[in-house]
Amino acid sequence: MRVPTTPQRSRMMSSIRGKDTWPERTLRSLLFVRGFRYRLHVRKLPGSPDLVFPKHRAAVFVHGCFWHRHNGCRYSTTPKTNVEFWQKKFQENIVRDRRHVEMLQALGWRVGIVWECALKHSIEETARIVEEWLHGKESALIVGEIDP
Numbered sequence: 001m002r003v004p005t006t007p008q009r010s011r012m013m014s015s016i017r018g019k020d021t022w023p024e025r026t027l028r029s030l031l032f033v034r035g036f037r038y039r040l041h042v043r044k045l046p047g048s049p050d051l052v053f054p055k056h057r058a059a060v061f062v063h064g065c066f067w068h069r070h071n072g073c074r075y076s077t078t079p080k081t082n083v084e085f086w087q088k089k090f091q092e093n094i095v096r097d098r099r100h101v102e103m104l105q106a107l108g109w110r111v112g113i114v115w116e117c118a119l120k121h122s123i124e125e126t127a128r129i130v131e132e133w134l135h136g137k138e139s140a141l142i143v144g145e146i147d148p
Helices: 006-014 022-033 083-106 116-121 123-135
Strands: 051-053 058-063 110-115 140-143
Touching: 022 051, 022 058, 022 116, 022 123, 058 083, 058 116, 058 123, 083 110, 110 116, 110 123, 116 123, 123 140
Parallel strands: 058 110, 110 140
Antiparallel strands: 051 058
16 A cells, blocks of 8 residues: 655545534434434534534534544544644544533533444444434433444
């Protein structure tokens, strides 16, 4: 396998999207079919949650395991080059994610986190879990598949 040059890697990394990703589009289409209506990336809320369900006062973040550091997940790898940079970047992401969840909860929102690996494991099961959570009263939800 050929290692990309610095400009190639920079171009590849800049093309990674922060919203409308495959996991996010997949989950929202299944929830829409199940009758849920939502708003996307509401900028007035902390962290601009991926899916906002005003009727249920719930916000859902669909996190990529790599970027948001899903602990213990096989997709949460660390690049072998420029390790200090990546560790700092990942730590900042973790701190920011926690802060956004805390701020949303302080505003009275229920917060769900759906990890990318859960959707890769079972799209239907993940949608079912989120659906049950939305109909329930639990304040928080974390859906993620950890492979031993």
